[in-house]
Amino acid sequence: MSTTASPEHAEATAHNGVWSRPYKKTGIVGFLTTVDHKKIGIAYAIGALFFLLLGGVEALIIRLQLMVPENDLVDARTYNQLFTMHGTTMVFLAVMPLSAAFFNYIMPLQIGARDVAFPRLNALGLWAFLLGGIIVNMSWFFQGGAPAIGWFGYAPLTSRQFSPDLGTDFWIIGLQILGIASLAGSFNFITTIVNMRAPGLSMMRLPLFTWMTLVTSFLIILAFPAITIALVELMFDRHFGTHFFEVAGGGKPILWQHLFWIFGHPEVYILILPAMGIISEVLPVFARKPLFGYPLVVFSGAVIGFLGFAVWSHHMFTTGLGIVATSAFAFLTMLISIPTGVKIFNWIGTLWGGRIRFTTPMLFALGFIWMFMMGGFTGIMHSSPPVDAQQQDSYFVIAHFHYVLIGGSIFALICGIYYWFPKVTGKLMNEALGKVIFYTIFIGFNIAFFPMHILGMTGMPRRTHTYKAEMGWADGNFWSTIGALILGFGIAAFVLQVIWSCFKGEKAGNDPWDSRTLEWETDSPPKEYNFAYNPVIKSRDQAWENKYGKPEKRMDKVAPGPHGIHMPDQSWWPLVVGLGLFVAGLGMVFHKQPLETMLPFLSAEVDFSLFHLTVPGLLITFAGIFGWALEGPGGYHLHPDPAELEGAIEPEGQQAHH
Numbered sequence: 197m198s199t200t201a202s203p204e205h206a207e208a209t210a211h212n213g214v215w216s217r218p219y220k221k222t223g224i225v226g227f228l229t230t231v232d233h234k235k236i237g238i239a240y241a242i243g244a245l246f247f248l249l250l251g252g253v254e255a256l257i258i259r260l261q262l263m264v265p266e267n268d269l270v271d272a273r274t275y276n277q278l279f280t281m282h283g284t285t286m287v288f289l290a291v292m293p294l295s296a297a298f299f300n301y302i303m304p305l306q307i308g309a310r311d312v313a314f315p316r317l318n319a320l321g322l323w324a325f326l327l328g329g330i331i332v333n334m335s336w337f338f339q340g341g342a343p344a345i346g347w348f349g350y351a352p353l354t355s356r357q358f359s360p361d362l363g364t365d366f367w368i369i370g371l372q373i374l375g376i377a378s379l380a381g382s383f384n385f386i387t388t389i390v391n392m393r394a395p396g397l398s399m400m401r402l403p404l405f406t407w408m409t410l411v412t413s414f415l416i417i418l419a420f421p422a423i424t425i426a427l428v429e430l431m432f433d434r435h436f437g438t439h440f441f442e443v444a445g446g447g448k449p450i451l452w453q454h455l456f457w458i459f460g461h462p463e464v465y466i467l468i469l470p471a472m473g474i475i476s477e478v479l480p481v482f483a484r485k486p487l488f489g490y491p492l493v494v495f496s497g498a499v500i501g502f503l504g505f506a507v508w509s510h511h512m513f514t515t516g517l518g519i520v521a522t523s524a525f526a527f528l529t530m531l532i533s534i535p536t537g538v539k540i541f542n543w544i545g546t547l548w549g550g551r552i553r554f555t556t557p558m559l560f561a562l563g564f565i566w567m568f569m570m571g572g573f574t575g576i577m578h579s580s581p582p583v584d585a586q587q588q589d590s591y592f593v594i595a596h597f598h599y600v601l602i603g604g605s606i607f608a609l610i611c612g613i614y615y616w617f618p619k620v621t622g623k624l625m626n627e628a629l630g631k632v633i634f635y636t637i638f639i640g641f642n643i644a645f646f647p648m649h650i651l652g653m654t655g656m657p658r659r660t661h662t663y664k665a666e667m668g669w670a671d672g673n674f675w676s677t678i679g680a681l682i683l684g685f686g687i688a689a690f691v692l693q694v695i696w697s698c699f700k701g702e703k704a705g706n707d708p709w710d711s712r713t714l715e716w717e718t719d720s721p722p723k724e725y726n727f728a729y730n731p732v733i734k735s736r737d738q739a740w741e742n743k744y745g746k747p748e749k750r751m752d753k754v755a756p757g758p759h760g761i762h763m764p765d766q767s768w769w770p771l772v773v774g775l776g777l778f779v780a781g782l783g784m785v786f787h788k789q790p791l792e793t794m795l796p797f798l799s800a801e802v803d804f805s806l807f808h809l810t811v812p813g814l815l816i817t818f819a820g821i822f823g824w825a826l827e828g829p830g831g832y833h834l835h836p837d838p839a840e841l842e843g844a845i846e847p848e849g850q851q852a853h854h
């Protein structure tokens with residue numbers, strides 16, 4: 197095998213445009229210019245785990261403040277900033293990018309592809325995620341500090357009148373850049389799944405995780421435009437004197453709620469469908485049975501995605517929509533429990549009669565099913581408008597959505613990390629320690645969030661920074677905080693175990709779990725080109741058939757043609773485009789601010805205008821796009837070691853070489 201870069205690049209220069217492309221794979225240049233879906237996936241995971249810890253610290257400060265009545269650890273304004281940043285960080289910077297890490301790393305392997313369809317666009321997604329996340333969090337360090345508007349940013353709280361400081365502007369711009377990341381990723385994943393599946397891998401043979409990647413990507417491209425419009429309108433209200441949401445100028449605050457929840461409800465499925473995909477991969481492996489009712493699990497995922505768009509107004513029952521609208525949205529909301537129930541029955545059907553192995557990933561998968569059902573039941577409760585009128589904005593709702601978001605999304609994502617870690621790193625994670633961590637997280641989580649149901653039913657409102665002892669909420673809050681600390685300890689131990697195992701974990705083989713899908717057929721960690729040969733798929737459970745099936749069900753391995761394997765070259769331009777957006781975004785945040793508050797060394801009394809940073813930033817962005825277009829397609833060829841191609845058949849004519 198030839199891993200040195202130079203010989204292939206002699207060949208590659210033929211493809212080059214105006215500029216030659218960087219090809220140094222290692223060090224800082226290698227990282228900044230990478231287009232490899234595996235490296236990008238790992239970078240997404242590291243970023244997301246960092247933000248998970250940051251959002252967790254914010255949550256623990258919130259919980260410490262509420263631990264005893266009339267506490268004064270933080271004041272009311274800081275409290276509001278903490279829950280705004282906690283919610284925003286967890287949703288946009290922890291759960292979504294952690295899902296994206298799996299989409300990036302695992303999905304191309306599962307379909308036998310060498311990379312995603314648009315590798316440079318994928319790199320842009322990574323930079324937009326990291327830089328957008330930095331912008332949102334920079335707000336802490338500027339005048340007025342972080343936003344104090346809730347993760348849903350309801351109008352008119354976000355107007356200049358009620359939120360004069362920069363925090364809200366950092367939030368608006370940061371979310372828009374994060375939206376670019378999500379959209380770039382989603383278009384890429386859809387194109388990859390539709391076009392780049394191995395021969396024979398029909399849609400109804402696609403692994404469930406890849407299916408849910410596809411559905412989630414469609415949800416993102418349909419839901420994000422709604423919030424983008426809302427954010428642009430809000431930006432115009434704040435900076436250019438429009439009145440989309442300001443009553444005084446004829447605007448309507450309710451418009452914000454519609455636009456936000458047309459995005460926001462599908463968003464909860466964007467958070468949970470990847471989790472369902474992971475669980476649907478893990479259960480069959482450790483129950484040693486194929487997934488029960490595969491087509492039903494696929495279709496129910498698609499139906500959930502579809503219905504997710506029809507129910508946004510259940511977040512607005514108490515706004516007075518009128519009886520017909522309220523009834524219709526209540527009915528549609530209840531309908532979602534049907535496909536969700538179908539999935540749960542199919543998971544239980546998969547376990548039924550299986551020879552179950554209680555490994556760490558399996559424990560997290562079982563924990564997921566239990567807690568997700570808890571969250572689901574309380575969800576059905578507030579799909580009923582009169583019940584919702586009672587529970588709205590109480591701690592009951594906080595309990596509900598943390599059962600879904602932590603018990604559901606985070607449990608499944610941790611499950612996925614334990615499951616795929618050996619594939620990504622070639623190392624095993626310690627099982628005994630993993631189980632201790634599972635029980636710590638599981639017990640801590642339930643102590644933290646179960647009491648919130650009762651607190652909510654006895655009237656404790658959400659977003660309150662303190663309460664009086666005579667309200668009777670002291671015990672519940674005390675135990676909830678103890679639970680949160682145990683949970684936080686468990687998550688921290690998990691992250692440390694991940695880091696430790698990267699260096700000290702025992703060596704894993706290619707297929708340590710005896711799994712069923714294609715990614716386990718290649719090396720751990722996979723080579724740059726994923727598969728030395730081109731797989732030709734003959735069955736849904738292909739890796740399982742390869743091991744235990746009839747000879748005619750085993751997949752064919754077709755050797756690459758005489759030119760070897762074509763790989764994409766690296767590029768600086770995605771980073772340049774990302775940095776341009778970053779600079780332009782900061783300019784927008786500082787728009788009309790006195791320059792000396794931003795740059796204290798300048799004493800001139802000049803206001804920050806769009807020409808200071810926004811216009812230069814956009815110029816960098818456009819220059820980046822031109823550079824991207826003009827550098828040429830690049831690409832080079834790799835030749836696998838003949839030993840890796842053992843048993844592979846020669847390609848017929850041009851078929852295997854495109």
Ligand code: HEM
Nearest residue numbers: 252255279280283286287291346347601602658659660680
């Ligand atoms: C250590 C784990 C966590 C703890 C202890 C925790 C605790 C809390 C608490 C107490 C609140 C209510 C603040 C208030 O309304 O006064 C809250 C709000 C929230 N949490 Fe968490 N949380 C945790 C993890 C998560 C995760 C993983 C997610 C999402 C994936 C999440 C999403 C949210 C959201 C969206 C809000 C609403 C914020 C708002 O009202 O603007 N949390 N959390």
Ligand SMILES: [Cu+2]
Nearest residue numbers: 461508510511
């Ligand atoms: Cu909803």
